[in-house]
Amino acid sequence: MLVQNRYGYGHQELIYQRALKEAFTKEGLVFIAQPKLEVRSWDTNEILGWYIPDFIIGDKIILEIKATSMNVKRFQEQLKSYLRTSKYEVGYLMNFGIQPLYYERFLHTADRKQRPIHPSSSVSIRPD
16 A cells, blocks of 8 residues: 555554545546545434544545554454445444554445435435
């Protein structure tokens, strides 16, 4: 990964977020940085809160990045929750806090979701 090769490991997460933004822009990728994703009640459709993943790429992939030497189990569960409660089916977790770069792909397809996810009613992206 270009960003880790250039910057190494041990920086704060914000440094990697900014470096990835630059790299994505340079490559012409369509992405949204730190969008707010609504989490709605399954019963009332009321907004319960927000998730703020690091990136949505091509309106298809959630990218969650970390820069920690800690165990990533908690962050894996966080990404799984994003996928379970949103229209997104593919997510990547990347940890720049260790060498070699840790990355893992997660899938949670629509047929595995417990209820239909409709982009207009259950999850929406609202840039700041």
